[in-house]
Amino acid sequence: MRLMIIGPQGVGKGTQSLLLSEALGIPHISTGDLFRSHASAQSDLGRRAQQYLNAGELVPDAVTNAMVADRLSADDTTNGYLLDGFPRTLDQAHWFTETQGPDRDLQAVILLEAPLEELLQRMLARGRDDDQPEIIHRRLELYRTTTQPLLDHYANLLIPIDGTGAVADVHTRILTALTEQAGAVPVGTGEPMALTAASHPTEQKPLWPRPRWTVQ
Numbered sequence: 488m489r490l491m492i493i494g495p496q497g498v499g500k501g502t503q504s505l506l507l508s509e510a511l512g513i514p515h516i517s518t519g520d521l522f523r524s525h526a527s528a529q530s531d532l533g534r535r536a537q538q539y540l541n542a543g544e545l546v547p548d549a550v551t552n553a554m555v556a557d558r559l560s561a562d563d564t565t566n567g568y569l570l571d572g573f574p575r576t577l578d579q580a581h582w583f584t585e586t587q588g589p590d591r592d593l594q595a596v597i598l599l600e601a602p603l604e605e606l607l608q609r610m611l612a613r614g615r616d617d618d619q620p621e622i623i624h625r626r627l628e629l630y631r632t633t634t635q636p637l638l639d640h641y642a643n644l645l646i647p648i649d650g651t652g653a654v655a656d657v658h659t660r661i662l663t664a665l666t667e668q669a670g671a672v673p674v675g676t677g678e679p680m681a682l683t684a685a686s687h688p689t690e691q692k693p694l695w696p697r698p699r700w701t702v703q
């Protein structure tokens with residue numbers, strides 16, 4: 488199954504992605520993780536990305552897209568993948584659809600959400616290098632300005648999930664929604680089902696009231 492998970496910084500995408508990739512038997516591909524490992528290995532790509540990571544800015548599409556294309560060419564993506572952090576802009580989404588073609592494009596998009604206060608608390612507690620108040624605000628602002636067009640673009644694939652509460656509960660919510668709305672089959676429960684265009688979720692009701700995005 489070919490999935491993307493999207494949501495604001497600190498909402499728990501990384502944690503949930505690991506659980507989900509295990510449950511569905513597909514690799515978790517996080518552009519943030521890829522950039523960080525390139526940066527710590529001081530590869531050419533890592534050096535080019537570093538300054539953007541430090542500032543909380545988006546890495547230019549040419550660098551990002553090339554890295555994703557390279558990762559997706561690996562054999563472990565044959566049965567699908569879970570993209571985390573990509574596509575992050577409409578341009579990246581268009582590039583992705585064009586280069587992958589319909590057979591390799593996304594089948595469902597999980598939107599994980601939580602109120603702003605909770606996100607800030609989680610990020611400050613996590614304390615990654617770029618989890619400092621000013622940089623967090625910059626990343627949240629970028630999320631707010633670049634994500635809405637993406638949500639509109641993927642409207643008929645969108646599966647909104649409440650990201651508050653215990654990790655295990657959020658995981659169950661995601662898995663249940665994916666199984667019911669997008670035909671996902673968790674590992675060990677049967678043959679993975681191919682999704683056809685007709686089985687894409689078309690009309691999505693928000694599962695819970697959306698938080699309002701205001702970043703000071």
Ligand code: ADP
Nearest residue numbers: 496518519539540543544545546551572573575
């Ligand atoms: P967060 O979502 O909390 O900012 P990520 O680990 O997803 O954390 O990303 C960390 C950084 O990696 C971003 O601030 C950005 O610099 C870079 N990055 C990740 N994904 C992309 C992308 N698709 N396009 C451009 N830059 C990206």
